[in-house]
Amino acid sequence: MTKKISTILGCIAGIILISAALTGCKSIINSSKNKTQSTNDKLVKKTDISDTQKTPDENMYNTILSNLGEINEYMAINNHSGLEFADWLYKKYGYSFIEKLSQSDDLKNYIYTNTGVTIYLLMDEFLGINECSKQINKSVGNANLVFAGDICLTDSPTFVMDRFKQTNNIYDCIGNNIIDLTNNADLFMLNNEFSVSERGEPLKGKFYTFRANPSNLSILDQLGTDIVSLANNHVYDYGVDAFSDTLLNLSSHNIPYVGAGANIEEAEKPIYINVNGIKIGFISACNAEKNRFTPGATENSPGIFLMYDHTDLINKCVDASKRCDYLIAFLHWGNEDSKYYTNDQHNLASELINDGADAIIGAHPHVLQGMEYINGCPVVYSLGDFWFNSETKYNGLISLDINSNGYVNMSIVPTIQSEFTTSKISNQEELNKYRDYINSLSSGCSVDENFNFITRN
Secondary structure, eight states, X not given: OHHHXXXXXXHHHHHHHHHHHHHHHHHHHHHHHHHHHHHHTTSOOOOOTHHHHSOOOHHHHHHHHHHOHHHHHHHHHTTOOHHHHHHHHHHHHOHHHHHHHHHOSOHHHXXXXXXXXXXXXXXXXXXXXXXXXXXXXXXXXXXXXXXXXXXXXXXXXXXXXXXXXXXXXXXXXXXXXXXHHHHHSSEEXXXXXXXXXSOOOOOTTOSOOOEEOGGGGHHHHHTTOOEEEOOSSSTTTTHHHHHHHHHHHHHHXXXXXXXXXXXXXXXXXXXEEEETTEEEEEEEEEOOOSSOOSOBOOSSSOEEOBOSSOHHHHHHHHHHHTSSSEEEEEEEOSOTTOSSOOHHHHHHHHHHHHTTOSEEEEESSSSBOOEEEETTEEEEOOBOEEEOSSOOEEEEEEEEEEETTEEEEEEEEEEEEETTEEEEOOOHHHHHHHHHHHHHHOBSEEEOTTOBEEEOO
């Protein structure tokens, strides 16, 4: 009998110990759950299964899809419906997200603020695709894009590499504050006006031909270059082998290029980059040569994207604008050494903007030209030579700020090239002259004392 009582007491003690252990585990689990919930509250996420047990009504989905027409358009291109995507959003982020989104006065901003990415990147995630050649995460909110004009790193004499080889220091050639600007920008782009190779011969009959040793690309790295345009009249100066090497050498430096390729499909292909959660598209084309030396890419041969006939460029803009938040056309056009843009350029810019381009950046004339806004979209006709030769002339860097809704602000950084160097203008008298120069050439807009662009009535 005593033995049985002892056994019973032992069992009771064991039950008490197990109960205590379970209570302790429950306390630990609850503590962990509270910590996780606190962390996830920073962004809208599905943390409570009850949030998905509520089903959004049809009006919520219809409100979202009617206010964000790009959803139905993009889904249709990819053989899906807007409702499928809206339901995916609900399953991913929960009922509260859908409810608040449908009630928001700024749906794009609500999505970006609460998910960290824009609607196009969310749609790409739903579709299981990634069109972006690069992802850049430097800040949150806006994306600051900086553009420069032509750079030529040719090893031919009397060009800027002569200066660089004397000191082997890029800071002796381009101002510290400029290099800081290009590196601190969320994205920096310029026109790569030379081939990069140790092969090839100069094209017969062409007066200026530019080729750089592949080691010279380290300068683009030091400038913080994120993407280059190759749709220009000098990238093919040393023939097909040097041209092909150029594509490979840029790729080896992880610098995406646009406007050229091994065939027409690659040359015409827009490049997309995820900048701070905003999907930005780039397209580039050229019609710069009166006497044509640079071949356009074909189905089976390498070359650049030509736009002497604008039809293909316009079609590409229409398509690309349906796949990104903001589309930039980087064009090689205009008359060399002329500070005036032409009516033909204005007309083409108007067509491209009407067909989906959000901003146009120009190069080729080798001098700084004026700017204008067309339907609220900035058109920069030519930024001139960024760092090219010994000539003394104005150039500039465009600083373009965008957010999930598009354009925010544009300004120009006043710079000047002289004696193989490029520097930021600091002298007040020279700044006033620069401002007067820009304003006299621009149409419907001007720069203020801080060199921000403002539209004129």
